[in-house]
Amino acid sequence: MDDVLIVGGGAAGMLAAWRAASLGARTRLLEKNARLGVKIHISGGGKCNITHAGDMESVRQAFRREEARFLHPSFRRFTNQDILALLAERGVGVHTRSDGRVFPDSGRADDVIEALLSRLRQSGVQVDRNVSVVEVMVREGRAAGVRAAGQDGERILSARAVVLAVGGSSYPKTGATGDGFRWARALGHTIVPLRAALAPIYLAHPTPEWSGVSLRDCLVRARCGGRDVGRWRGDLLFTHHGISGPAALGVSREAAAASETGAVSLDVDVLPDLGHEEIAAVLVQEHARGGSRVLRTLLQRWLPDRLVPAVAAAAGADPGAPIHQVARKIRNRLCETLKRWDLGAVRTIPMERGEVTAGGVSLDEVDPQTMASRRVPGLYLCGEILDIAGPVGGYNLQAAFSTGWVAGEGAARDALAGCAAPTAPPGIPGQIPEG
Numbered sequence: 001m002d003d004v005l006i007v008g009g010g011a012a013g014m015l016a017a018w019r020a021a022s023l024g025a026r027t028r029l030l031e032k033n034a035r036l037g038v039k040i041h042i043s044g045g046g047k048c049n050i051t052h053a054g055d056m057e058s059v060r061q062a063f064r065r066e067e068a069r070f071l072h073p074s075f076r077r078f079t080n081q082d083i084l085a086l087l088a089e090r091g092v093g094v095h096t097r098s099d100g101r102v103f104p105d106s107g108r109a110d111d112v113i114e115a116l117l118s119r120l121r122q123s124g125v126q127v128d129r130n131v132s133v134v135e136v137m138v139r140e141g142r143a144a145g146v147r148a149a150g151q152d153g154e155r156i157l158s159a160r161a162v163v164l165a166v167g168g169s170s171y172p173k174t175g176a177t178g179d180g181f182r183w184a185r186a187l188g189h190t191i192v193p194l195r196a197a198l199a200p201i202y203l204a205h206p207t208p209e210w211s212g213v214s215l216r217d218c219l220v221r222a223r224c225g226g227r228d229v230g231r232w233r234g235d236l237l238f239t240h241h242g243i244s245g246p247a248a249l250g251v252s253r254e255a256a257a258a259s260e261t262g263a264v265s266l267d268v269d270v271l272p273d274l275g276h277e278e279i280a281a282v283l284v285q286e287h288a289r290g291g292s293r294v295l296r297t298l299l300q301r302w303l304p305d306r307l308v309p310a311v312a313a314a315a316g317a318d319p320g321a322p323i324h325q326v327a328r329k330i331r332n333r334l335c336e337t338l339k340r341w342d343l344g345a346v347r348t349i350p351m352e353r354g355e356v357t358a359g360g361v362s363l364d365e366v367d368p369q370t371m372a373s374r375r376v377p378g379l380y381l382c383g384e385i386l387d388i389a390g391p392v393g394g395y396n397l398q399a400a401f402s403t404g405w406v407a408g409e410g411a412a413r414d415a416l417a418g419c420a421a422p423t424a425p426p427g428i429p430g431q432i433p434e435g
């Protein structure tokens, strides 16, 4: 029998396994893929935005209020500096971009995975790859192991504590296929409805010719039932199906939630730093200058070439018209269009393309100090299986690292309680002091 079984070898599972083994618990990690950390491998476009810089209070505040409250203990106990120290000890240097996002100097997410694997090896974690857990076993009301299918068929693995670190249900090709939600529900947990977050948005009437065009630093608003339901400022990328890029990803969670109650439409403020009057003043100035300059030339100052005809058409303007001939009514409409350019209705926000899954195991049913289930003794939950979804910026990996570390510790202490005093395997450097 193992002391601790960790199900899932992503960011949360690897930290949980390392922490549990570091405390002296006999720890086994089960991963259905042939390799660990598949999602880390594709994170940040393969460069891995490991975490977000700054004090942990500001990192925490980037989450929704109830998520931030839940994360308080784990963010105090395993911080962004802790994960960076762990990586530094394995030779992974990092740099922080001006927006606070932290990346490995090498630009290789695989270096992060390798550093974590080396920790697992050193702390004596038994890693079983190509093993897919099918069911969580409960004996006498307590999580007691799992039923797992591997290359040699099915087997029951017993343990004193079980940690579920199986992720969410977006990007299912990475292995995160929502198994944990089914088990948790069967074990009596509430699953907050699952939705895409940080996902591209598919429009009802996309313009494939705009695919690849970006709008820099704009404000995207999602509207439903005549009111704004979400907004996000950042770069926007047009795709074959609609929109992507930070601004689209940022508004996707709210848009996905609202789309369950009614039709959602999107609009864009192309010039969020300029008020209506300031844009109008530029147009009046250009109008007064006379000459042969056409409207297109002016709009190209604010918009990529390929979008100019569409924005002009939405305002009823002819982009080829000399500016001094553009009537005041049209100039006003141009201002309005630049401040609220209608992208039309949302068709869908694909869950499988979300960088994270919003929703999941209800936070009320998990002890934030230990990540222990409040429903099933001996069961621990961490990472994306929980009802937590942070914004873009390294926040989600940090949440997985911190909750994983705390779950590993909680499970190890639980498993070892009543056993002989635990002894950490010799020569494990870098154990992070508590507090």
Ligand SMILES: Cc1cc2nc3c(=O)[nH]c(=O)nc-3n(C[C@H](O)[C@H](O)[C@H](O)COP(=O)(O)OP(=O)(O)OC[C@H]3O[C@@H](n4cnc5c(N)ncnc54)[C@H](O)[C@@H]3O)c2cc1C
Residues within 6 Å of the ligand: 007, 008, 009, 010, 011, 012, 013, 030, 031, 032, 033, 036, 037, 038, 039, 040, 042, 043, 044, 045, 048, 049, 050, 051, 131, 132, 133, 134, 165, 166, 167, 168, 170, 171, 174, 175, 176, 177, 179, 180, 354, 355, 356, 382, 383, 384, 385, 393, 394, 395, 396, 397, 398, 400
């Ligand atoms: C394209 C993309 C880019 C991203 N970029 C960033 C970024 O740069 N920065 C950031 O902070 N966040 C990023 N994220 C989000 C971040 O990667 C996740 O929030 C984080 O990896 C979640 O970690 P996890 O360990 O909870 O889950 P996962 O990483 O999904 O790990 C779960 C593991 O459990 C395994 N598993 C599932 N079911 C079973 C089973 N039945 N039996 C055995 N094993 C099972 C899976 O195979 C998987 O390996 C990105 C996500 C995506 C999809």
